[in-house]
Amino acid sequence: MALTTKTAGFPKRKCGVLGCTGSVGQRFSLLLAQHPHFELVAVGASDRSKGKTYREAVNWKQTTSMPLKIGELLVTECKPEHFKDCDIVFSGLDSSVAGDVETEFYLADIPVFSNAKNHRQAPGIPLVVPTVNLSHLDLIPAHRQPGKREKGFIVCNSNCAVIGIVIPLAAIQAKCGVVKQINVFTLQAISGAGYPGVPSSDIIDNVIPYISGEEEKMQPEARKILGGVDVRAKEFLERVDLEVAAKCIRVPVQDGHMAVVQMRFGDRKNVPSVEAVKSALSDYVSEAQILACPSAPEKAITLMAERDRPQPRLDRDADRGYSVSVGQVEKESGALFDMRFTALSHNTIIGAAGSSILNAEAAVIKGFV
Amino acid sequence: MALTTKTAGFPKRKCGVLGCTGSVGQRFSLLLAQHPHFELVAVGASDRSKGKTYREAVNWKQTTSMPLKIGELLVTECKPEHFKDCDIVFSGLDSSVAGDVETEFYLADIPVFSNAKNHRQAPGIPLVVPTVNLSHLDLIPAHRQPGKREKGFIVCNSNCAVIGIVIPLAAIQAKCGVVKQINVFTLQAISGAGYPGVPSSDIIDNVIPYISGEEEKMQPEARKILGGVDVRAKEFLERVDLEVAAKCIRVPVQDGHMAVVQMRFGDRKNVPSVEAVKSALSDYVSEAQILACPSAPEKAITLMAERDRPQPRLDRDADRGYSVSVGQVEKESGALFDMRFTALSHNTIIGAAGSSILNAEAAVIKGFV
Amino acid sequence: MALTTKTAGFPKRKCGVLGCTGSVGQRFSLLLAQHPHFELVAVGASDRSKGKTYREAVNWKQTTSMPLKIGELLVTECKPEHFKDCDIVFSGLDSSVAGDVETEFYLADIPVFSNAKNHRQAPGIPLVVPTVNLSHLDLIPAHRQPGKREKGFIVCNSNCAVIGIVIPLAAIQAKCGVVKQINVFTLQAISGAGYPGVPSSDIIDNVIPYISGEEEKMQPEARKILGGVDVRAKEFLERVDLEVAAKCIRVPVQDGHMAVVQMRFGDRKNVPSVEAVKSALSDYVSEAQILACPSAPEKAITLMAERDRPQPRLDRDADRGYSVSVGQVEKESGALFDMRFTALSHNTIIGAAGSSILNAEAAVIKGFV
């Protein structure tokens, strides 16, 4: 857990959090308060909270008590003038306001790492899963529109449910060939719906086979994240050949999204063995690890051998929530798919706030911040 | 709820329950105690309970209090001599003993309706879902081996998770053409594991992506149930062309199995419309209804229009747990499947004890008991 | 369950429901749709729902599907002019608006049976638990202020958590002497908080030792309900000598409030035996039963012998939710209390909507409606 030692030379950066009272904002604040090199200096929220201390403004729902030093920060409105001291701003804003606010910060030349969905599909804006496609950050200079901005940009992290697909797929495709079609079933935690989110009477002793807007995000996000980047042409090269069908279900689990993923390889005559896929998963080393990002997990993927794992309660905290647990790698019984696996990711850490923090660490190391 | 009126002419039959203290056995006992025409007269369990009253022997876990009249029954061992007065015996025995005990009753010329898996794939034994394939009961005379037995036979009900697949499929195939491949994802209630079953620390705030032996049962049971019967040749004609791939997950739900089913039709050039499939589901009338079985649901399938239904807690009790709720009938986004739906069935009623009781009612009407 | 037969002579009454879309309003509507003598003819809600059918306006969350006949009712505003045809109006309104709206109906001479807390402590208004103090209805004529109103009145049912205290206490005091001090711990279901109510992330894998405003209601409501009525003086005689201390806790249970009640009798030298208290509970017959109210339970109190009962999931539906289950009647180990018991009541039936319906039935029989 001691993040400091291995990253002694990492520079200090001052940070702000937009939407600091919401559930993602709370997670951002907690992770930053515990961060060895990022310092939380500014917190923004809606009018209602303006002028209060963070301790007064927030209904703190984390299982770790609020670090003293952030409790005393004064909450401001989410305006760039209140965040001038920040090298980096993290956005946990609700999508109803995130689009405009984040653009305002970008125009004010402040780097924004956002968990909101608004800009994920915007042409020049990187959509980055830190243990998959940090190379997409290379479009930041172009995205700044040289001459217009020197520091500002927006980088989005992905939808929390996409994580369990793209990280294992990146590992598998790197060693075992292209996957063309995937069929995904997700069992998603209630924290994915924010706070107050899902009413308890809807989900205790129940599951809900519907999450508004969720299934539609899977294919476009996966295509962008798993695609390449053409730095010369300043554009992303999406994996338009990749077909993703998804069914998303809400379950009574606090944290941790599960995804059962069935795969059909591009070259069905040379389908890799289960052992080869397991090795690909187990051996995977992401760029976040190579760059020695302070928050990077030791292993981006934790391969599990037990036949009934991964499970949300037991595995969501693997490597502080930054590692995706993958198990049940098996040949498919039917003819339509070649293989399947089950993935489990902490939806508010690697699936949300932690992802943006890792992205920011990489951006610092790469010199973009 | 008043089952009596519509079935005034139905004959009385005396019944016994094997494995009466287990969770399926309790459900059998409760349903029989409330039954207008079946009378529970004998209850059997293991040595440990022998000689006690049912009230003393059982750790009653039903949400309806134990009917007075069955509490006074004396529990016997599961030997045919104690069940001589019974016209019908229902078996809620554990599969570790069900095979031999049921065979003993069959040899003793006593009809057995079983929830156990042991004889489901036996060549001459009907595997019957009452709202799908009551016609399979027609093999009973052959199964008795004329000259050897006059009354005895074994009829099995299906695995509780197969229900959500075969009932909707029977309806769809009857009107919309053959389905060749299905991909199933189940979310199964804890009551499916019996009692004590799943430890609470394994499932609260969690889901478990593994149920021992469950996925393997789907294809063979579906092939037998959805197949025909050749009365002359005295054999079942299985749907060997039907491919069923399944992934089964345990969720923290008391009762009610959910199944998300993706379908690929045999004739992919003439795939029916979503509306046609909805009509097929909504209009479906099973033989159990036509025969006016006392416990038959008004509708074998309850078609739901809301986009977030069916759900276990809200829909498991549809038509006293004898109707399967089906919703989310949608075109598939990917190319591998044509359509999908979500089904919800009460796993201990239509998925277990209730299924056998309906089978027995049909057998009475058809003259086999 | 067949309520009709035993109450053949009961007159028909037309009913309306105020706040029909909320969770208590839904329960009122469902119980009335199933009622043999009350007919639901008018439903009122806020502006937002005005002009829609009930089916369109409501997000139906009951485990019984919506009866067809009520789905077509048109939702109106909660104004007396829309409820002129109603003999009785049931109020499931939120307390933020219930006070004024109910008064308006009262002034318009329409009888109101309310679940809201607003008028519970009003001097002339009966606060009635139907299996405890139906005699309080005798103040209705005075409450009407003769000359001013001929039909209108307001009758309140109690807080859902008070039920588990006052029904057993009424039975015990009737036979075993006065109880002077009680110490109550409640474990309350989430449905008590309405919808959306308690956020799931607050209560899954958790309990919350605080329910706003709940503990303070216990003593005043118990004192009024358990007190007498002076019809001449036209006032209630509260049990001001009764001390009630309470601690209320929210637990992850859908329906069913549990109360552990420690009692200290007035005459500590002649404390009744545990057996005497059990008999008092078991033998208790309430006025609702004597009057043969159609919805009255067979037993107002279901005495349980098992040492681990009552329990919410297993016992909340006793006698359609109209009976209170009481168990664990034991001598107290400490010196401060004499005895304790555990009670379990369905908080949205006998603890809310069902209580008002029983009150209305009694009012009809007594000639007040």
Next chain:
Amino acid sequence: MALTTKTAGFPKRKCGVLGCTGSVGQRFSLLLAQHPHFELVAVGASDRSKGKTYREAVNWKQTTSMPLKIGELLVTECKPEHFKDCDIVFSGLDSSVAGDVETEFYLADIPVFSNAKNHRQAPGIPLVVPTVNLSHLDLIPAHRQPGKREKGFIVCNSNCAVIGIVIPLAAIQAKCGVVKQINVFTLQAISGAGYPGVPSSDIIDNVIPYISGEEEKMQPEARKILGGVDVRAKEFLERVDLEVAAKCIRVPVQDGHMAVVQMRFGDRKNVPSVEAVKSALSDYVSEAQILACPSAPEKAITLMAERDRPQPRLDRDADRGYSVSVGQVEKESGALFDMRFTALSHNTIIGAAGSSILNAEAAVIKGFV
């Protein structure tokens, strides 16, 4: 969380765990694997596990993955000869065997720190809550029976539900005077029942107002723990004047026991103010902290100001599970008690394994090991 730095001079000790595969045994093993000064070198279990590696023998259910180094330990039988290298042995044995096995180790001159209940009330054996009565360890020399044993002894930790009572009470009595009567209501987590423990169908959407043998332990354990020690007379001086009445309820919470405690002071004419009690709780410093035990929490009691806290999910991990969270310190409304508070403790850390480890650390510092 870094336990090492502050306790640099603490000596190394070799440790063993008895009952290593059970849930308490797993917690012991995990805490020891993470311990800066205790080294886990031997693990014992029943015959069934003998000869397997710990990784093979255990069904690991901790939310932290099994540390590599302990997975390779060979499991032995629980016989002293296999634990000769151990300076300390921790017992997570089931009470059905713990009594005899622990005595055998004691006779073999091996110090045992036990979580089992068997020896808790034995005359010479210390029953120690490390943040309350470490002084009881001073009876160890007498307990060894000089001349008979040089190293061996047994020290018990308390029942997991007693913790939430005695730690706050120790703090309050130290500053605010003697408490004579307490009335306790506990809501206990499922992990308190071990594994498999409570069946899920018994507790999902439910609470169970009965825990076998639990309520009876409260008074005798509290009297011993809160009592003194007469080193000359070599006996414990129990608080026989303390009356403890308790009601214990099982709730669907994974970890964390809640206790609502009502207090009646000895001197009711000089009852302390709520503020004085809060200060006593907040300022409390236990001997474990003064001794600088490596695992000691920064604060033995975490006083909470929010009116709806403590809560199990949010507060059980306070100070790595070694601190008890106390809130809702309030004057009682009734006349029988003076004040009440709500406590929350992690039942498998400070309430079980962690307690024994802290006890062992103190014993090392005090020179008994």
